Amino acid sequence: MAKVLMKGNEAIGAAGIKAGCKYFFGYPITPQNELPEFMSKELPKVDGVFVQAESEVAAINMIYGGAGTGERVMTSSSSPGIALKQEGISYIAGAELPCVIVNISRGGPGLGGIQPSQADYFQSTRGGGNGDYRLPVYAPASIQEAVDLVIEAFDVADYYRNPVMVIGDGMIGQMMEPVEFNEPEKKRELPVKDWATTGTEGKRKPNIINSLALDPAELEKHNIKLQAKYDEMEEKEVRYEAYKLEEAEVVLVAYGMTSRIVKNAMDILEKEGIKTGLIRPITLWPFPNKAFNEIPDTAKALLSVEMSMGQMIDDVKIANNGKLPVEFYGRAGGMIPTPEEIVNKVKEILGGGK
Amino acid sequence: MATEKIIMAGFGGQGVMSMGQLLTYSGMLENKHVSWLPSYGPEMRGGTANCSVIVSDNLIGSPIITDDATTALVMNLPSLVKFENNIKSGGKLLINSSLIEKKAERDDVDAYYVPANEIANEIGNSRVANMVMLGAYLELTKLVSVDSVIEAFKKVYGAGKEHLIPLNKDALERGATAVRG
Amino acid sequence: MAVVFKKTEGLTDKQFHYCPGCTHGIIHRLVGEVLEELEVVGKAIGVAPVGCSVLAYDYFNCDMHEAAHGRAPAVATGIKRILPDNVVFTYQGDGDLASIGTAEIIHAAHRAEKFTTIFVNNAIYGMTGGQMAPTTLIGQKSTTSQAGRDAATTGMPLRMSEMFATIDGAVFVERVSVHDVAHIRKAKKAIKKAFEVQLEGKGFGIVEVLSTCPTNWGIAPVESLTWLKENMIPYYPLGNFRTPEEGK
Structure with a gap:
């Protein structure tokens, strides 16, 4: 059609x-x-x-x-x-x-x-x-x-x-x-x-x-x-997208429209030589815990990006089970995170400048 | 063309939403990747309306345009003030000079002044000012063909509005002429 | 031997849980008999409320759907709109219909939903233990109006049928009582008429049945019938408020 x-x-x-x-x-x-x-x-x-x-x-x-x-x-x-x-x-x-x-x-x-x-x-x-x-x-x-x-x-x-x-x-x-x-x-x-x-x-x-x-x-x-x-x-019924996880230093977790903004941020980071990956839950429940088994050893941290003050991050922490530091970036109230803000947050996590 | 990110803005009733939809639909007809994201809420009902259109050869990430618009089409003064700074360096700014006396402040973008309402009135219908603006934009970027826009018009508005096609085609052409050097 | 009495096919064999002297049993039977007489038991889908008649789904011998408190008219709307050829009814008490579910019942009537509502008004919350209802009479004692209902702080008892009589979509509205045999007969007639109105597709029909609650009123069963007659009927006058001929 x-x-x-x-x-x-x-x-x-x-x-x-x-x-x-x-x-x-x-x-x-x-x-x-x-x-x-x-x-x-x-x-x-x-x-x-x-x-x-x-x-x-x-x-x-x-x-x-x-x-x-x-x-x-x-x-x-x-x-x-x-x-x-x-x-x-x-x-x-x-x-x-x-x-x-x-x-x-x-x-x-x-x-x-x-x-x-x-x-x-x-x-x-x-x-x-x-x-x-x-x-x-x-x-x-x-x-x-x-x-x-x-x-x-x-x-x-x-x-x-x-x-x-x-x-x-x-x-x-x-x-x-x-x-x-x-x-x-x-x-x-x-x-x-x-x-x-x-x-x-x-x-x-x-x-x-x-x-x-x-x-x-x-x-x-x-x-x-x-x-x-x-x-x-x-x-x-678990559904998720694992995107560019290979050799990722930071694995971002985002769903819905936020995941698309994250992908734009990842493109910017890639051009600067910073490898990041994305886990995108398609089912928020059941949460894709098993996706976190695919995270490579190169990963230093997880970053939950949400249009909220931090809700999915609870599930990210459960799925992560204490293995990696779990960071958060979010905007609320109808404000939408920009790719640049996410880029800065990733750099901050990796110890780079703002 | 890799990715065109266009902000279209004006006050309610100037047809900025439908201008955006036609461009988006035309892009789709030419097998490009497209998205159309409107502002929504109270401003839909009389205040400033705007939409973000992305037409790309590649998959589109976020449909949101922040400060990386390749072009802004502004139909009224508040839109110029609001969106001038969202255009990336080297981008284009199309200003409806019929309603906006102010000039572009930035010198790192190419500004074009199109008397869209005057042209629309000349060809007999002030409501096609948006199509004049779209014609100017297409002349500058060749993003999609005028034929695709007409094809999109037929699909969006259906057979009942086909009698308006000559007028809209005329508006697109007059807009193109206005920016042809 | 000739059969002189037989339980209606509209009810199951399940034994009622109602308190001694409660008139829910009579009203159940009237509804069951009407369903049987109209030959619609097999087409009927009943919606049970929350309240004393919450277990009505075990008693009516037709498909039954248990609703949340007050929401039976919305549930019935969903059913009837999808199955317009079935016979749909809600069975609701006064806490359910006249308090928490006021919006749902008024708007079902307002949309002229083609189902039938049996509204059992006993002027009190029974299931939860005798709290004041919107229909509790002035001076009537309840566990949340222990000195008797006071109009100054709790308003006057709500007359629902009178309210329905102002809604165009409510084409059949009648208030009846079951405190004696003559009134029981009249009540059955009204219930039957309400279902007939549904079968004719004319609009929403409701029968308000004044009922007793000996347990929570703290009045013996027989005296409860008298109390209903002497106290409820003067405030909630019996009669037909609407028939399809006059309001459509």
């Missing part, structure tokens, strides 16, 4: 439709508005439904109900709106339903700002909702990757019966790049949704979708079952 130039938010919506999602429940918030707008225009054309909910809380609970029917459903929001959705996300994880949630994130805390940010790392990977649950979190670094990951996210959600999040900063939502909508590669045999609430038609026992278990022993059993699923995700 030919390439088309699309805004990230619209491309993500188109990817959802391509994946067979016909039902979208959303609420306006900048900088993700083009996504629900696109869905409101396009879904009726595929015999689907768009509902603008009265709040993010309602939208995620519509997703909870909709996912229960076994159909593919999707919602999107931005940081403070995702905070409101956490209740529903916890229920969806607890009741084991598939859905895709998109976060086009912005600066916080509180109302924060509307410019790009990666300060939702904790919110996404540590669960803003209650209870022991996990969800795969994909962090695309280009619009093409966003499209591919959204399509795959629906399969992952169905396979594990679990909510899946796709997170991009405001730039991913707002920028335009060429994209192709390729036929998705079939990687998983998806289970039949015999648990869906579609009416018994008098032919089977009622299906009950539920996250309540008042008996502690029963709830523990449920938690153990969920954990086995999360363990399988950690084993099978």
